[in-house]
Amino acid sequence: MIHESFKEKGQRQQLVNSLANEKGITDKNVLDAINTVPRHLFMLKGLEHFAYIDKAYQIGSGQTISQPYTVAFQTQLLEIKKGDKVLEIGTGSGYQTAILIEVGAKVFTIERQKDLYTKTKSFLPKLGYNPQMFFGDGYAGKPTYGPYDKILITAGAPEIPEALIEQLKPGGCIVVPLGVDSQIMTRATKQPDGSLLTETFGNFAFVPMLKGTANDL
Ligand code: SAH
Numbered sequence: 001m002i003h004e005s006f007k008e009k010g011q012r013q014q015l016v017n018s019l020a021n022e023k024g025i026t027d028k029n030v031l032d033a034i035n036t037v038p039r040h041l042f043m044l045k046g047l048e049h050f051a052y053i054d055k056a057y058q059i060g061s062g063q064t065i066s067q068p069y070t071v072a073f074q075t076q077l078l079e080i081k082k083g084d085k086v087l088e089i090g091t092g093s094g095y096q097t098a099i100l101i102e103v104g105a106k107v108f109t110i111e112r113q114k115d116l117y118t119k120t121k122s123f124l125p126k127l128g129y130n131p132q133m134f135f136g137d138g139y140a141g142k143p144t145y146g147p148y149d150k151i152l153i154t155a156g157a158p159e160i161p162e163a164l165i166e167q168l169k170p171g172g173c174i175v176v177p178l179g180v181d182s183q184i185m186t187r188a189t190k191q192p193d194g195s196l197l198t199e200t201f202g203n204f205a206f207v208p209m210l211k212g213t214a215n216d217l
Pocket of ligand 1: 091136
């Protein structure tokens with residue numbers, strides 16, 4: 001059972017209106033998903049009232065829940081079709097994961113921070129979201145369940161990891177913020193010959209995609 005008041009529904013609708021009218025998000029399925037997922041439940045205690053402000057917030061372990069605009073923009077770039085198999089790198093709070101499920105994806109998601117993985121693994125099913133969740137290093141992907149129709153990286157990556165390109169279906173795309181200090185949103189589509197066709201979509205700011213796994217706070 002999702003707990004929310006008319007106030008939260010109203011704030012969420014306002015956020016969706018601003019994403020559509022001021023920030024250029026056009027995909028109706030993406031806007032509907034943002035309007036459905038209760039972002040306030042993904043926030044740390046005490047920060048819930050900021051949930052429908054278009055900003056990133058701390059979620060613990062030095063990580064952040066991405067800004068709604070960024071989540072909407074990346075989801076829109078993926079052009080999800082119902083039933084698409086999507087590999088997400090960087091589960092974090094699970095907010096982006098829930099949005100992917102709402103637009104019809106079958107989601108496989110990897111998180112390298114043990115505490116976030118554990119928390120989100122028990123939290124998402126309570127809202128009725130049941131992705132396959134893994135603790136591990138997203139640089140290696142998850143070959144067992146691949147290949148994937150789409151891959152999404154939700155952390156700033158220095159380059160597109162080779163293993164992820166291998167796990168992408170021909171015709172599929174990977175959406176990744178590329179760069180170390182700041183990132184350029186990039187969509188790379190795998191061609192039939194295995195090469196990548198790359199498009200760029202402007203500057204964004206992400207926490208870094210790190211190697212290995214971490215058990216610390
Ligand atoms: N999309 C999520 C989290 C965004 S922050 C949300 O909106 O809540 C990026 C996340 O990527 C962090 O949780 C971070 O721990 C994770 N991450 C960074 N490098 C990773 C890697 N190599 N493998 C898996 N997860 C990684």
